[in-house]
Amino acid sequence: MGTFKIEGGHQLKGSIQPQGAKNEALQILCAVLLTSEKITINNIPDIVDVNKLIALLKKLGVKVEKLSKGVYTFQADQVNLAYLESDQFKIDGRGLRGSIMIVGPLLARFGRGYIPKPGGDKIGRRRLDTHFEGLIKLGAKFGYSKEEQFYGVEAERLKGTYMLLEEASVTGTANILMAAVLAEGKTTIYNAACEPYLQQLCKMLNRMGAKISGVGSNMLVIEGVDRLGGTEHTMLPDMIEIGSWIGLAAMTKSELTITNVSWNDLGLIPETFRKLGITVERRGDDIHIPAHNDGYEIQSFIDGSILTIADAPWPGFTPDLLSIILVVATQARGSVLVHQKMFESRLFFVDKLIDMGAKIILCDPHRATVIGHDFKSTLKATTMTSPDIRAGVSLLIAALSAKGTSTIQNIEQIDRGYENIDERLRAIGAHIERID
Ligand SMILES: CC(=O)N[C@H]1[C@@H](OP(=O)(O)OP(=O)(O)OC[C@H]2O[C@@H](n3ccc(=O)[nH]c3=O)[C@H](O)[C@@H]2O)O[C@H](CO)[C@@H](O)[C@@H]1O
Numbered sequence: 001m002g003t004f005k006i007e008g009g010h011q012l013k014g015s016i017q018p019q020g021a022k023n024e025a026l027q028i029l030c031a032v033l034l035t036s037e038k039i040t041i042n043n044i045p046d047i048v049d050v051n052k053l054i055a056l057l058k059k060l061g062v063k064v065e066k067l068s069k070g071v072y073t074f075q076a077d078q079v080n081l082a083y084l085e086s087d088q089f090k091i092d093g094r095g096l097r098g099s100i101m102i103v104g105p106l107l108a109r110f111g112r113g114y115i116p117k118p119g120g121d122k123i124g125r126r127r128l129d130t131h132f133e134g135l136i137k138l139g140a141k142f143g144y145s146k147e148e149q150f151y152g153v154e155a156e157r158l159k160g161t162y163m164l165l166e167e168a169s170v171t172g173t174a175n176i177l178m179a180a181v182l183a184e185g186k187t188t189i190y191n192a193a194c195e196p197y198l199q200q201l202c203k204m205l206n207r208m209g210a211k212i213s214g215v216g217s218n219m220l221v222i223e224g225v226d227r228l229g230g231t232e233h234t235m236l237p238d239m240i241e242i243g244s245w246i247g248l249a250a251m252t253k254s255e256l257t258i259t260n261v262s263w264n265d266l267g268l269i270p271e272t273f274r275k276l277g278i279t280v281e282r283r284g285d286d287i288h289i290p291a292h293n294d295g296y297e298i299q300s301f302i303d304g305s306i307l308t309i310a311d312a313p314w315p316g317f318t319p320d321l322l323s324i325i326l327v328v329a330t331q332a333r334g335s336v337l338v339h340q341k342m343f344e345s346r347l348f349f350v351d352k353l354i355d356m357g358a359k360i361i362l363c364d365p366h367r368a369t370v371i372g373h374d375f376k377s378t379l380k381a382t383t384m385t386s387p388d389i390r391a392g393v394s395l396l397i398a399a400l401s402a403k404g405t406s407t408i409q410n411i412e413q414i415d416r417g418y419e420n421i422d423e424r425l426r427a428i429g430a431h432i433e434r435i436d
């Protein structure tokens, strides 16, 4: 179990370039299974989850070539379907959440797709009903082994249809979409998720020859085609990393420039941090955060009532940044209610922040009230374990702002989604060391 040792209380300074988006990468990598032609992908983040998925694709027979840092070609012209029946696949498939999205492409192109219950963050129930209900609507036969927690779908030829998803599931929409592009006839997916990750996937599939309209909306209309071809794709910067660095800058009172952020794809993220009183300046395609030497003040609603920040399906505020919002609020002037509507166990990490001296009341598993210290009391350094990827980074931010030396264990969780985080943070002045 890897550990970070962090000496807090130092101001950081400089600029940081966000990595390619983790959740987009997981979708895009699965899409290479849809064609026998070569696909070139740029800006692939070097993170554990993505590397696990690339390794899984290789075992499936996909030819993978690394051209330079972050640039790879993939060619799925000789797919080894026997691997899907191996014990090794049952281990590899469980290694991350994103592996679930191989099912749609495999089903569409080869008539069968399987997956063990995928991994990912332990942040509450993470069901897959939307995925399989959608694939069943397209005509697939579904099987599930409760004992092995192993899912499978099979179909000779998928047939387009109309479907209204029960929830706007991100990976669910991607999975169904990747099956529908090769189905016979027209598919309509209503209540589709529409994060920039999905917009990027749609654009890539259209470049490969798919016929998808409604990109960016919650109604995707897909005219099935017989085959797809090769393309080149470049990943957007990771918006969750960008939000993490905004929070980091504010809480350590640091002046930081986050470069090439693709502003137009950030949705409500800048505005939500502004509601906490943080100055988020747009400079071209960069974000500039000045040093908040006088702190930052949480806004109230127009009627004077306490601000609530809650997650919602895109274009609402992403649940993946609520843990960061929560930690940043612990040093703000004022109070905020953080409402994590989607996941049931994602707020439990606040116990660690309370240990460090933060004023937080966990109202129930979904809601926490934070009463900011306004830097009148600094957090105390401590030893903690990262429970999930975003809580891990939130604790890291807390440790960088705290007095003294903290240790964070189980940093594999952080490495799942943040590329080379210790080295990149050291480059802007953080005192952080990786110890094994
Ligand atoms: C690999 C990947 O891409 N992971 C992301 C993806 O996970 P993933 O695709 O697994 O998450 P889903 O979008 O399926 O759902 C996440 C949770 O939100 C609930 N839900 C979802 C939609 C909705 O309209 N109402 C609702 O309550 C679901 O029941 C579930 O508990 O999307 C999540 C939600 O943005 C993110 O946290 C994850 O980082």
Ligand SMILES: C=C(OP(=O)(O)O)C(=O)O
Pocket (backbone or CB within 6 Å): 022, 023, 049, 096, 097, 098, 119, 120, 121, 320, 389, 390, 417
């Ligand atoms: C929940 C997350 O990831 P995953 O879906 O891969 O567990 C996340 O990226 O915040």
